[in-house]
Amino acid sequence: MVQLSTLLTGAVGLATVVSAHPGHDVKAEAAERASALKSIRARGLSQCATQLKARGVEAESVARRDASLQKIRQARGLTGPLLKARDTTPLTTSHESNLTVDIDTDPSVLFASGGACVLAEDVTQGPYYVTGELIRKNLVEDQEGVPLYLDIQLVDSETCEPVPDVYLDFWHCNSTGVYSGVVASGNGDTSDETNLDATFLRGIQKTDTSGVAEFETLFPGHYTGRATHIHVLSHPADTTTNDNDTLSGLYTTTSSHVGQIFFDQDLISLVEASDVYNTNTQELTTNADDSILSQELADDIDPFVEYVLLGEDVTDGIFAWINVVIDSSQSTDVTPAAYLTEDGGVENPNSGMGGGGGPGGPGGEAPTGVPTGFPTGAPPS
Template identity: 35%
Template sequence: MHEEIRASRLRVTRRRALSIGGTLGLGGFLAACGGDGGGTTTVETSAGTTATVQPSTTAASDVVALLDRAATCTLAQEETQGPYWFDVDSIRSDVREDRPGTRLELALRVQDMSQCEAGGEAAPVANAVVEIWHCDAGGSYSGFESGAMGPPGDAGSGETSDGSYSQGDSEATTSDDGTYLRGAQATDRNGVAQFTTIYPGWYQGRTVHIHLKVHVDKRTVLTTQLYFDEALNDEVFATAPYDERGGRDMTNDSDGIFDPVGLLDVSREDDGYLGVINLGVNA
């Protein structure tokens, strides 16, 4: 395993994540983001401290333009949530927690397919909650490091979610208290949620992917997975810290879960990448 990956796994735990700032309550976050103006709002976190929130109603025009050029008015494919989901109940845009890897920005727009027009326009869904989770550069999921390097088996059936944005979804039983590369954001008035993460690694038996859920009023309206072009996967995995793992055993074409509807439109951005996609749901 790459030494930088090994060291990062020792540094961050859920207890540390809470001790350095806590998580932002969804109610306060939506209140902060509800207006049309700019500026910031100070809210209280679950740890009793305060956090300054930049309203998410100001998605950059160039990001919206990229989403407008991506496939729109397309129903997202429902896919398995996999064995490594639990309700981390964390509203945050930067989910990295010191995890090493190539920076990946995500802009994900939720669209209501019931209002899809003949010309290809779909109504944005504001104040939906988009949740993502994925493995690190070495192939491990937070909360499941002991079993994530091999084929994903049954991680165990735990409780059902009852957090600030998810209710009634079956959770896996975790083996550790990590939370890296997991988090959620509320969509702005354009239906856009944005994240800063790292390019995901790979593990045996699956192609490269990011898991995603969309919640509306605590109800999960979409569970799916996002994917990357194989040429881009090869490009990223030729660089550190990904390059010490050797060749992958699964690509998009050979993966039984992969669906091209979930392919991100990716462009290079500074020292990383920007991935965008429109997520059509029946809201």
């Protein structure tokens, strides 16, 4: 398994800590992650590898990911004989992938080494988590960027078994570093209040019998203070749904795992040079300078996806995969930045994340009562 501990030794002290958005204190989040990582027994997929292989889980993953890759390439009309995959050398430097495989190559060459990570329980969900999002696979909507197909397999840290029938929340910014679902200083055009109702690049999937959730999205862009990343949040097994393809408990959301997954710097560089991404004027933070990422790492933790380019150019799309080891017995309260209701998005006045400079945000008092737009039932105070 690829490790990043060498690259980021001492990164905590060297990282440039800034406030990525008003209401999102990167330094505070980094400190909380550091504390959480010290308080848990970290367990990576490497400690489950033998059992997973013996039970046939690894072979199933290889076959599934290969089938998905071929199906996606066929749907996109990509018939070329070569694919460029992630380099297998350790991430001691920023490197450009140079491994190429023929489409007839044994799939295990690509997929037997499944990127793996375990992230801390009881960790802040980062900025701009929104409850009430739709259960769906395709999150793109009207956004532009490099297509990204992501296969995420959840594995239980105690049993080393896949975690089926669990809902996985998934969200990230668009190609120019803007999140949907919130209106706040530093997050795109603050005069566009319709963004509170926007849902692009957000969604939920239920893991199948193999603990797998698949998403069709776009490669995330970047914003000031953070390296390129995607947020994931798994819900407890007893989570139920509504008739409109949303999760129940809009105001009482809990999680069994909160984390972020990352991408090789060389892949980020390829994407950032392409159209739309190259119009982003926000400062780019590299993996080596990201204070949150530095807290995610340990000797057996690799929070980076494995990937393969679908064609000869990155704009043809990317197929990526990762195994995330979680403690599925956990259940922790979550404080979202906003709620997506039947009447549209409503900011959570009690959230310390993504609140902007208005009421409920930094320097403001949380308003009393229930904001206009809430459905029946008040949110927790």
